[in-house]
Amino acid sequence: MTGRRVSVAVVGGGVTGLVAAYRLRQQCGDDAAITIVEAGPRLGGKLRTVPLGDGPVDVGAEAFIARRPEVAELIGELGLADQLVHPAGRQPLVWSEGALHPLPTRTLMGIPSDPQSVAGLVDADTLTRIVAEPSVPFAWDPASDVDVATLVRSRFGDQVVRRSVDPLLGGVYSGSAESLGVRAALPTLAAALDAGAPSLTAAVTAALPTPAPGPVFGTLRDGYGSLLAALRDAGRPQTILDAPASGLRRDGDGWWLDPLGHVEGVVLALPAPDMVRLVADAVPQLAAAARDIELASSAVVALALPDDTGIPENSGILVATGEPLGAKAFTLSSRKWPHLADRAVTLVRASYGRFGDAAVVDMPDPDLIATARTDLETVTGVRPEPVAAVVQRWHGGLPQYAPGHLDRVAAIEEAAAGVDGLEVAGAYLHGVGVPACVASATAAVSRLSARVAG
The missing domain is CATH 1.10.3110.10 (protoporphyrinogen ix oxidase, domain 3)
Structure with a gap:
């Protein structure tokens, strides 16, 4: 698509959309009109870094699989290689039947x-x-x-x-x-x-995977916010926030999309239900293929606790189902990550919400924070007064890969392949982690480049 001015819309400003905009800039050149249309008030989607205590903390995804290459290569491209950090190597635990056990x-x-x-x-x-x-x-x-x-x-x-x-x-x-x-x-x-x-x-x-040297997980020292900012700066997209996309339809040799107007190509980097609503009239076969994908909601309660609180010297605690406990997991962040261990506070994340469990996610903030403190006391025996706390809800945060999911994905991709100038990408296709989202966006832009070139 280089050599002429092109216009492309990326619908959805999560990490998939931001990677798509960055790859489009690489493919299309400096003159291309690349616009992200985002329904919410911010870019980043399910990745978010906030100040807590004395530094930044992720309240969405907090790590990526380091043995996949996509994120490490991307942060290298963006000049963020010095941001890469790995866990301290402490072991996680499981809370079951009222006791802590080593993770199997x-x-x-x-x-x-x-x-x-x-x-x-x-x-x-x-x-x-x-x-x-x-x-x-x-x-x-x-x-x-x-x-x-x-x-x-x-x-x-x-x-x-x-x-x-x-x-x-x-x-x-x-x-x-x-x-x-x-x-x-x-x-x-x-x-x-x-x-x-x-x-x-x-x-x-x-x-079972063959044992491999090196750490399994990685993250960024200053949080995923540093990656989001670098993608935005490198991709230089125009952004339209608080603007749910609508009105998708064919428009000559391109597409019409409200609130943007005519574009030559569109990358749909949306959760499956939002994608279904947007394409229902213009590409009904694509909507039908993705209609049965459901989403789970969750919430994160990030706590900054006084130092030396007595929490276990482990990376985290997973919770068995059926336990009389609201939380599904705790990340003992200051134990798990060496760069967080140097903070003046002890950082803990309590996670809530499994598929079908929306009530706990919608609890008022004070109640959810109080529940997190009680649950943390139950599994660790300590109940310090937080120095600070943040609640982050993720409504419809993660797609459920139910039985038959691969057939659904094949039908989605077959339907999209028959439509010129329109691509789909996101966590509902080939993996929910950040590396999979990076790969999905990169592949979508590669296909779009080949089809819109000329």
Whole structure:
């Protein structure tokens, strides 16, 4: 698309949209008219960095998978390589049955590869069941997809689901084993099952990632806000805030989009339900393909506590489902991240909300902060008075990769492929993490460049 002035709209100003605008600037050149149309009052979407205590703190996503290359390469491009930091290497815990336990090891998203993986977390009957599982007849249909809970419960029992699998899946998707399909949430497990694994134990063993050197996670020293600012500065998009996009329709050889007008191309970097509403009239087949994707809401309570509060020397605490506790997880941020350990306060994040649990997310701020303090006292035994606190709600924050999700994504991409000058990108396609969003935006711009060039 270089060599002539082009106009492209990016609908949605989250990290996917900001990466798309940046890649468009690289592809289109300095003269291109690139505009982000964002329904909310700010850019960044589900990434947000706020001041708390004596420095910046992320109240959305706080880390990325460091073994995927997309974010590390992007921050290198943007001159932020010195911002990259990694965890301190402390171990997480699980709160279950009124006690703290080490997070199970040698598991695939909490699904054990052997009884020792969950010893101490589940009862003796469950351990016996795990031992016997390879000898129990097993049938798997390579044409099928089921929710993770159905598969794991049928082979290992309910305790493994609630105490080991749910806590990990809840941290990634704000969902549960019952709301997530095996094929989309655990693709390597599905591949092992499709290849003929004779038991779930064998499939998990085959699907476990090969140990690799280096840290698993990374983040930015000054928070994701530094990445968002760098993307905005490098992409130099015009921005229209507080402006829900509407009126999408064909307009000659391009598109019409309110409130912007005529553009040659459009990148839809929206949550699935918002994308469905926008394209319902102009591209009904695309809307139909994405209509069944549901979202989970969540909330983060970030607490700045007096130093030396006595919280555990661990990176965080995941909470089993079914516990009489509102929180689904705690990130002990000052223990997890070396750059936060140097602060004058102790930072803790309490996370609330699983798929279908909207009531807790909509609690008034004082009530949610009080609940976070009570829950933190329950699992750690300490209840200090916060120096400061921030509540951040994420309504519709994370898509649920329900059974059949890969088929839905294939239908979405097939429908979009038949429409010139229109691309889709976002967390509902090929992964909910920031690296997947970066990859999705980059791929969408690459396709749009090829189709609008000329």
